[in-house]
Amino acid sequence: MAKKAKGGNNPLKSFDKWANTVPDTAKIIGDAVQAAAPILDKALDRNYEKEKNRISIPNVLDLDLLEGKELLEKLGFLVTVTLVKPDKKYSTARDNEIVDMIPKSGRVDKGSVIKLYYVTQEIIDSSNLDVPIPNLLGLSITEAREHLKDLGLKPAYELLKAEARWANQQVNTVLDMEPKVSLFSSTVVKGSILKLKYIDEATLEESRKLAQAAAKKQLDLGQLVGRIPNFLPQNKQE
Template sequence: MSKWSKIAMYGKAAVKVIAPSALVLIEKTGTEFIEKQKNLIKIPDLKDVYIDEALRVLKDELNLIPTSAIANPNLAYVDESENEVMYSEPRFGSRVNPGTAVKVYYLTQEVIDKSKKLLETVVHEFKVPRIIGANLYEAREDLESLGLKVAVKLEKPSLKFVSKDDGQVTRVTYPNDQKIGSKLKTGERVLIYYVNEEVILKSRSIKEKIDKDRREIINKIGKISKDVSDGFCTGVADTHKTVVKKIGKPFAKKKSSSDMRK
């Protein structure tokens, strides 16, 4: 037996021994990962919720460890109210383990007043940041840090959202859906559109239905084509038999006449 044949033989034997163990390990690891993902808790969007209620939800309903902190003055806080939550660390939408510490930032009247003074003294014009495709909560924080007043709106299910991710930003407009130009000014209002898991799943259901209908139409067309083809072949065969029969009869008659002469 050659050297390479021996290697191949021993290799196959090793695979038979190792492969089952490897498969079990992979399966176990995959199961553990899925179970871990199931146990993760998604931090809800608590913006504009009063701080006391936000802390209660995080602690009593989600089994997290919340703490509070006062937000720094920001141009985006001019029209907000006292004791409202602005953001958190980790961000809203993050998935964390039970018992994770979450710091929630809220407003005091002093912070709101200082924010108004900032607006009176500082007005900037800047290019529109690239936030399409970014995470909703990250995008909102980035825009608010520039002094913009941000609202959010959920998209309706559509084929173009099939491959999107939960919380992904799809577009940014003015509140009246008017397209934003190349630049924005401090204090302007903008609207962020985004998708969540529900919208994505409904979008995929729409695609699956369209694909299913398309397959059914193709199958029907294929069946009709087959029936037409079979009918055509049957007609040709019948015509062939008739022609042969008609051609064969004169020969039969001629043969009979010649036999009679004999």
């Protein structure tokens, strides 16, 4: 019979040996936190410095343009100004009043751009007047321009792309306009822009080619349809 080893296996000694080899979790976490602390501190410092250089945007709406611009520039902002177009909502505004700004609120870096929008008395006067939208279709560009001028409106021009439907139209004639009278709108504010759409010689020539090609295609299709009965089986008479 084999002899037992002296002392045998001692469970307590085995556990102590295993426990001594297990890392101290608390110590590892503590070391990791300690190592990360400088990085976290630097990030917090950067955020603090960045936030310290940010300033709140004051609301300068309804102020005089020069007053609002001066206030923003003293705070370190760069300011741009834009004159708005006539609109009914400006009919009760004051001359040189700030009616809009971008951005309107929040905290931004010093040196950020603030856009101010303002009105003049001319814009206010134009905002108080509605003008019926004229029908300028068929007029020459010159006639249409003069008519708009008499109404206190401004023309803009758009050269149309070639289309078959323009093949029989006149060059430099108003073929379409924007805006035009509709169920939803029949007037515009005085000073508004109306777009006059027309064709020139090159566009007319290209439109005629497109019309000819469309006519030929339709003719070829008609001839093909006319030949279909010839390909159908004929009923023999008894």
